[in-house]
Amino acid sequence: MNLRRLLLRLTGSAAMSLALVAAPASARDPEVASPAVVAAAPETGLPARPSRERARMNQRVFDRVWNEVRSQYYDPGLHGVDWTAARRAYRPRALAAADDRALYRVLGEMLALLDDDHAGASAPAVARRLDTVRQPRPAIGVTLRRDPDEPGVYVVERVREGSPAEAAGVATGARLDTTAPGVWFPELDVVEGRAVTLAFAEAEGGLRTLTVTPRIMQPRPPFAADLSRPGVAVLRIDAFDFGLGDWLGLQLAALPPETDIVLDMRGNPGGRLLEADAVLSCFLPRDLPWATRTLRSGRAIVLKTAGGCGDLDAPAPNDVAVLVDSDSRSAAELTPAALQEAGRAVVVGEQTAGAVLISQDTRLPDGGRLSLSRSDFVTAGGVRLEKRGVTPDLTPPAPEVDAPEQDLALDLAIAALAGARQVHAQAGAAPAL
Numbered sequence: 324m325n326l327r328r329l330l331l332r333l334t335g336s337a338a339m340s341l342a343l344v345a346a347p348a349s350a351r352d353p354e355v356a357s358p359a360v361v362a363a364a365p366e367t368g369l370p371a372r373p374s375r376e377r378a379r380m381n382q383r384v385f386d387r388v389w390n391e392v393r394s395q396y397y398d399p400g401l402h403g404v405d406w407t408a409a410r411r412a413y414r415p416r417a418l419a420a421a422d423d424r425a426l427y428r429v430l431g432e433m434l435a436l437l438d439d440d441h442a443g444a445s446a447p448a449v450a451r452r453l454d455t456v457r458q459p460r461p462a463i464g465v466t467l468r469r470d471p472d473e474p475g476v477y478v479v480e481r482v483r484e485g486s487p488a489e490a491a492g493v494a495t496g497a498r499l500d501t502t503a504p505g506v507w508f509p510e511l512d513v514v515e516g517r518a519v520t521l522a523f524a525e526a527e528g529g530l531r532t533l534t535v536t537p538r539i540m541q542p543r544p545p546f547a548a549d550l551s552r553p554g555v556a557v558l559r560i561d562a563f564d565f566g567l568g569d570w571l572g573l574q575l576a577a578l579p580p581e582t583d584i585v586l587d588m589r590g591n592p593g594g595r596l597l598e599a600d601a602v603l604s605c606f607l608p609r610d611l612p613w614a615t616r617t618l619r620s621g622r623a624i625v626l627k628t629a630g631g632c633g634d635l636d637a638p639a640p641n642d643v644a645v646l647v648d649s650d651s652r653s654a655a656e657l658t659p660a661a662l663q664e665a666g667r668a669v670v671v672g673e674q675t676a677g678a679v680l681i682s683q684d685t686r687l688p689d690g691g692r693l694s695l696s697r698s699d700f701v702t703a704g705g706v707r708l709e710k711r712g713v714t715p716d717l718t719p720p721a722p723e724v725d726a727p728e729q730d731l732a733l734d735l736a737i738a739a740l741a742g743a744r745q746v747h748a749q750a751g752a753a754p755a756l
Contacts, residue, residue, distance in 0.1 A: 373421045381426050383688040385417040388430055388444060391685055396437070397619050397696045404436045423447060424510040427691065439696055441682040446510040447690035457545065457564065461515040461537040463507075464488035467499060468650075475502035476524065477509075480650075481590075483540070491521075491535045498524040506532070513537045548574050555737055559587040560602075563594030563654040568601020572633015575605055580640045583740035585733065586659075587646045589672060593653025596626075596681065602658050605632035605639055606667050613661040616681055617699040642743055643668035644736035647715060651675040653682075657700070660713045664704045669743075670715045671736040677712035 373381065389410050392401070413433040420426035423446040430444040445453065452460070464486020467477040477499040482489050500522045501508035507519035518536045525531055545564040549557040556578055560567065575584070586602075603613055609630030617623045632638065645659040645668050656675045662668035680696035687693055701707045717739060719731035 373419060377421065378418050380689050381418045381420050382414075384426065384691065385414055385430065387685075387687055388434070388693055389414070391693055391695060392434070392437070392442070395619070395695060395697060396442075397617075397680065397698050399619060402437055402439070409433050409436055422510075423689075423691075424508065427510060439680065440676075440678045441680050441694055441696040443694050444687070445692040445694070448510055448512045450686075450690060450692040451512065453692065457542045459539050459541050461513050462486065462540040463513060463519070463521075463535055463537050464540065465493060465499075467509070470498065473498075475508075476500050483543070486540060487535045487538055491533045493521070493523075493533065493535070500524045500530055503530060515539055546570055552737065554581070555583045555585060555740070557585045557587055557733065560591055560655070562591060563596075563598040563602075563658075565595060565598065567595075567598040568604070569633045571602055571605050572635050575632065575639040575641070576634040578639075578641065582641055583737070584639070584641045584643045585646060585736050585740070586643065586668075587733070588651050588655040588659065589646050589648040589732070590650045591652070591655035592650070593655050593678075596654060596657075599654040599658050600626065600629055601632065603661050604628045604630055605635065606643060606662060607638055607665055611665070612703045613665070614657060614703060615701050617701075619697065642740050644740055645670050646672050646732055646736055647675050647713060648673040648732075649676055651713075652678040656708055656713050657702075660702050660706070660708060663713065663716070664702055664706075669717060669736070669739055670713060671717045671719070671739065672715050672732045673718065674714055675708075675712040677708055677710045679708040679712075 389406070393406055413429055417426055417429045420429060427444055427446040434442040434444060462483070464483040465479050465488045466481040466483075468480050470476040470478055479493060479495055479497045479499060482493050482495055500506070503522045505520060506522040511519075513519070515537055518534050521533045521535055522530045523533065543561065545560070545562045546567055547559045549559065556574065558571065558574055578584075600613075603611075607613070607628050609628055611628045612625050613628060614626040615623050616626060643662065645662060647655065647659055647670060651659070651672075652675070656677070656679050659668065659670045659675070663670050679700050681698045681700055682694050683697045685693045685695065699707070700709070717735055719735045722729055722731055
């Protein structure tokens with residue numbers, strides 16, 4: 324029996340729906356927010372005028388960004404934005420920027436006119452961290468997300484275990500204020516052994532400062548398997564990085580078909596489209612249409628599963644649940660949406676971000692990076708997920724105040740798969756889909 328239909332029977336749910344939200348597709352870097360977010364940060368304590376060399380570089384960077392949008396953006400109409408007027412308004416401000424923070428703030432404001440979370444410019448320091456996200460590198464050990472209501476303020480989403488930030492007492496949910504003079508902000512490099520000052524907003528007002536000394540940390544693996552629960556394999560996918568499909572194939576080949584699979588894509592910012600297809604090919608038949616991408620020219624390309632999944636000779640028969648949250652973006656939305664539409668998996672968690680246009684990065688003359696949408700995307704069912712997202716089949720209840728460590732979404736996914744397996748057994752059917 325179709326797993327999703329079976330789970331809907333078990334939960335009393337009526338029908339599948341796809342509805343959602345939006346956010347950047349580029350990989351988020353620990354220490355910073357996404358490129359579009361970083362670009363929008365406010366300036367503080369800047370010199371009055373740029374040097375002549377600075378002004379020339381500002382001009383090169385601005386003109387490259389402006390021309391790239393005009394000639395390469397997926398929508399030739401630029402969502403109705405008068406791009407020539409935007410150049411007149413923002414170019415003088417960009418040329419007058421005295422440092423990276425001021426320049427990338429102007430670029431961020433101009434790109435925000437497109438109302439596209441994929442359109443963002445990363446300052447050189449941010450781009451350097453993104454380039455080395457899978458390498459040993461100096462780190463503070465926090466992942467930040469901009470507060471949309473307070474310019475220059477970031478919320479600490481994650482504190483890495485064993486990091487300098489954890490040792491200094493930085494807590495998840497703390498509000499980092501980057502507007503005060505002399506404090507660290509994302510457009511600054513993080514250097515091993517060079518202490519930085521972090522300023523956190525207090526609930527009662529005022530700022531509390533902490534001194535943190537970055538040190539070299541090993542990268543967190545982009546995917547990992549947790550086999551600690553009997554009959555369940557929890558496969559964490561932090562990003563759709565190169566090699567994901569092969570890794571997933573190896574994991575599935577080693578598991579019996581009665582083992583339930585939970586793909587944890589919470590906080591996953593997306594990544595390579597080819598790896599999304601590889602994941603889908605692990606569970607869906609070959610040549611199954613799962614999406615259509617439309618280029619700037621209007622040409623439509625139907626995406627079909629390529630087939631093949633590492634060492635597997637055929638798609639894995641295991642029952643599957645996918646965990647998502649509001650920070651699941653891009654490929655981490657396309658993949659659960661395709662599995663959901665095919666009735667191949669139950670999606671559990673929160674509504675996803677709705678950031679699914681297919682983007683590509685361009686290196687800027689100063690070493691910064693421009694992220695820009697190059698094609699549109701709809702699911703095989705005709706759903707445009709951009710600014711909508713994927714609505715989960717099952718949503719966990721709010722956590723208990725006294726049980727902050729409980730993973731209710733994972734518990735719900737495991738329970739749903741166990742219920743499906745029980746129904747399969749009572750019906751005398753094989754647990755495979």
